[in-house]
Amino acid sequence: MTTTERAYTGKKGKNQSSKQPSTVQKPRKIQRSPGWRILVTAALAVAAVYFLFPVYWLTIAATKSTSSLFGSSGLALDNPQLLTNLVNVVTYNGGIFGRWALNSVLYSGVGAVVATICSLAAGYCLAKFTFRGREVWFNIILAGVMIPGTALALPLFLLMSQVGLVNTYWSVLLPSLVSPFGVYLGRIYAQAAVPDSLLEASRLDGAGEFRIFFTLVLRLMMPAAVTIFLFQFIGIWNNFFLPLVMLSDQSLYPITLGLVQWQSVSDRHPELYQLAIGGAFLSVIPIMIAIVSLQRFWKAGLTEGSVKG
Amino acid sequence: MVLPLVYAIYESVTGIQRSGAFGQGGSSPVFVGLDNYITALGASAFVASLGRVLLFAVVQVPVMIILATALALLLDAASAWGVRFFRSAYFLPYGVPGVIASILWGFLYTPGLSPLVNFGSALGLNLDFLGGGSILWSIANIVTWQYAGYNMLVIVAQLKSIDADLFEAASIDGANAWQVITRIKLPLIRPAIVLTTVFTIIGTIQLFAEPLVLKPLSSAITSSFTPNLSAYNEAFANNNYNLAAAESVLLALVACAFSFGFLKLVTRGGSPS
Numbered sequence: 001m002t003t004t005e006r007a008y009t010g011k012k013g014k015n016q017s018s019k020q021p022s023t024v025q026k027p028r029k030i031q032r033s034p035g036w037r038i039l040v041t042a043a044l045a046v047a048a049v050y051f052l053f054p055v056y057w058l059t060i061a062a063t064k065s066t067s068s069l070f071g072s073s074g075l076a077l078d079n080p081q082l083l084t085n086l087v088n089v090v091t092y093n094g095g096i097f098g099r100w101a102l103n104s105v106l107y108s109g110v111g112a113v114v115a116t117i118c119s120l121a122a123g124y125c126l127a128k129f130t131f132r133g134r135e136v137w138f139n140i141i142l143a144g145v146m147i148p149g150t151a152l153a154l155p156l157f158l159l160m161s162q163v164g165l166v167n168t169y170w171s172v173l174l175p176s177l178v179s180p181f182g183v184y185l186g187r188i189y190a191q192a193a194v195p196d197s198l199l200e201a202s203r204l205d206g207a208g209e210f211r212i213f214f215t216l217v218l219r220l221m222m223p224a225a226v227t228i229f230l231f232q233f234i235g236i237w238n239n240f241f242l243p244l245v246m247l248s249d250q251s252l253y254p255i256t257l258g259l260v261q262w263q264s265v266s267d268r269h270p271e272l273y274q275l276a277i278g279g280a281f282l283s284v285i286p287i288m289i290a291i292v293s294l295q296r297f298w299k300a301g302l303t304e305g306s307v308k309g
Numbered sequence: 310m311v312l313p314l315v316y317a318i319y320e321s322v323t324g325i326q327r328s329g330a331f332g333q334g335g336s337s338p339v340f341v342g343l344d345n346y347i348t349a350l351g352a353s354a355f356v357a358s359l360g361r362v363l364l365f366a367v368v369q370v371p372v373m374i375i376l377a378t379a380l381a382l383l384l385d386a387a388s389a390w391g392v393r394f395f396r397s398a399y400f401l402p403y404g405v406p407g408v409i410a411s412i413l414w415g416f417l418y419t420p421g422l423s424p425l426v427n428f429g430s431a432l433g434l435n436l437d438f439l440g441g442g443s444i445l446w447s448i449a450n451i452v453t454w455q456y457a458g459y460n461m462l463v464i465v466a467q468l469k470s471i472d473a474d475l476f477e478a479a480s481i482d483g484a485n486a487w488q489v490i491t492r493i494k495l496p497l498i499r500p501a502i503v504l505t506t507v508f509t510i511i512g513t514i515q516l517f518a519e520p521l522v523l524k525p526l527s528s529a530i531t532s533s534f535t536p537n538l539s540a541y542n543e544a545f546a547n548n549n550y551n552l553a554a555a556e557s558v559l560l561a562l563v564a565c566a567f568s569f570g571f572l573k574l575v576t577r578g579g580s581p582s
Binding site: 037040041043044045047048050051052054055057058061069070075143146147149150151152153154155157158234237238240241244245255256259260263264267276277280283284287288290291292 | 380383384386390391392394395397398399400401402403404405406407408409410412413414415416417421422424454457458507511515517518521522525537540541544545550553554557558560561564565568569
C-alpha cells in the first residue's frame with residue numbers, strides 16, 4: 001500500500017533469493033512516519049560519511065603524483081595517474097610488493113584453513129563427547145580468548161628463537177594455526193546444530209567416528225566453518241605485532257609490515273609516501289570487496305549461540 | 310571416537326602451548342628473580358602507560374559500544390533508505406588492517422597533507438591532532454573507526470534473531486518505537502553487547518600498532534606510550550627480553566582481570582547467552 005510497505009516486500013524478496021533456504025518471513029517492522037524516516041536516514045548518512053571518508057581520501061590520494069599529493073587539495077582529483085602509481089608500487093625494489101602480497105595470502109590462507117578444521121574438530125568434541133576434564137579444557141580455551149594476542153607475541157618470539165624458527169615462515173604460520181575463539185564458536189555451534197540422534201543413527205549404521213566427522217558433522221557445521229575461516233583469515237591478514245617481532249628478512253614480510261616499513265622511512269625518501277599510499281590502496285581494495293560480498297556469512301556466524309532454538 | 314578426541318587434545322594442547330609460551334615468558338623471569346616485575350612496576354613510564362591505556366579504555370569502550378548499538382538499532386528500525394548500503398559502509402573499515410588504518414589517519418592528521426586540518430584552519434580552528442593533549446583521542450578515533458562497524462554487525466545479528474512475535478505482541482499492546490527499543494530490543498541484545506564490550510576491552514588494552522605508526526608523526530608518543538610498545542622497545546631496542554616478558558605477562562593479567570571483572574559485573578544481574 002504505502003511506499004514503506006513496498007520497500008519491505010522488495011527487501012524481503014531480495015533476502016529470499018540471496019539466502020537459501022529462507023526462513024519464515026514475518027512482518028516485524030512497525031510503520032513510521034516519513035519525517036522519522038528522513039531523520040533516521042540522515043543520521044545513518046552522517047555516520048557513513050565518517051566511515052567512508054578515509055577510504056575516499058585514500059582513493060583520491062592513490063591517483064596523485066608525489067608533488068600533487070602535498071600541493072593539492074586532498075579531496076579532489078589532480079592529474080590522476082593511478083596506473084603509473086600502481087605500476088610503481090608493484091615494480092619498486094624488484095617487485096617486493098607482490099612478494100609481500102603472496103606472503104600475506106599464504107599466512108592467512110593456510111593459517112585460516114588449518115585453524116578452521118582444528119577448531120571445528122575440537123569444538124565438536126567438546127560439545128558431543130563427555131570425557132574427564134572437558135570443562136577444564138573448555139575454560140582454558142576460553143581463557144585463551146581473553147588473553148590478548150600481542151601479549152603472547154613476545155613470549156612466542158622467545159620460544160621460537162629457542163627452537164631456531166625465528167625469521168622463517170613457520171614462526172608466523174604456527175601461532176596462526178590456533179584459534180581459541182574458533183573452538184568456542186565451534187562448540188556452541190555443534191551443540192545447536194548437530195543432533196545427537198543423528199550421531200547415534202550413524203553409529204548404529206556402522207559409520208566410524210572419523211567418517212561421521214568428515215562426512216556428516218563438517219557438513220552440518222559449514223556455516224560456523226565459514227565464519228571461523230573469515231575471522232581467522234582477517235585476523236592473520238591484519239596481524240602486525242607477530243610478524244614484526246618474528247621476521248627480519250624483508251622477503252618474508254606480509255603486506256602490513258612492508259607498508260609500515262615504507263611509511264616509516266618516507267620522511268627520508270619522499271617518493272615512498274606515494275608508494276605507501278598506493279600499496280595501502282592496492283591491499284585494501286580486494287579485502288573490502290571480499291568483506292562486502294561475503295557479508296551474509298559474517299552475519300550468519302555472529303549469533304551462532306542464539307540460532308536454531 | 311579416538312580421532313576427534315585426539316584432535317581435541319591436540320587443539321587443547323596447542324591452546325595450552327600458547328599459555329605455555331605465556332607461562333614460559335612468566336617462569337623464566339621468576340628464575341632470574343621477581344625483580345623484573347618489580348622493575349616493571351617500579352618504572353614510572355610503564356605504570357604511566359598502563360594508566361594511559363586504562364584511561365583510553367574507560368573513554369573509548371563506552372563510546373564505541375554506544376555508537377555501535379545506536380547504529381545497529383537505527384539500521385534495524387529499517388525506516389531508512391539504503392540499509393544494506395549503510396551496513397556495508399560501516400563494516401568496511403574492519404577489512405583495513407590496523408596499521409594501514411593508522412597510516413591513513415596519520416596522513417589525515419598531518420598538517421599540510423590533511424584536508425581536515427586545512428578545513429579547520431579555513432574556519433579559523435587550529436586543529437592539532439598530533440599534540441600531547443589530543444593524540445590519545447586521535448588514536449581512539451582510529452580504533453573506533455575500525456571496529457565500530459564490526460561491533461555493530463554483531464549486535465545487528467542478535468537483533469535479527471529476536472522472535473518477530475514479540476514485536477507483534479508489542480504493537481498490539483500499543484508500544485511505541487522507544488518502548489520497543491528499551492523494553493524488548495536492548496534487554497535481548499545484552500549478550501551481544503557484553504560480548505563486544507569484552508572484545509573491545511581486550512583490544513584496547515593491547516594497543517600497539519596505532520601508536521607505533523603514528524610515532525614518527527607525533528613527538529607526544531614516547532617509546533613507552535602503551536604497555537605493548539614499552540615491552541616491544543624493552544625487547545628489541547634494549548635487548549631486555551626478561552623485562553619485556555614480565556611486562557607482557559602483566560599486560561595479559563590486566564586484560565584478563567578487566568574482562569573477567571566486567572563479565573562478573575554483568576552476570577550478577579542475569580547470565581549472558
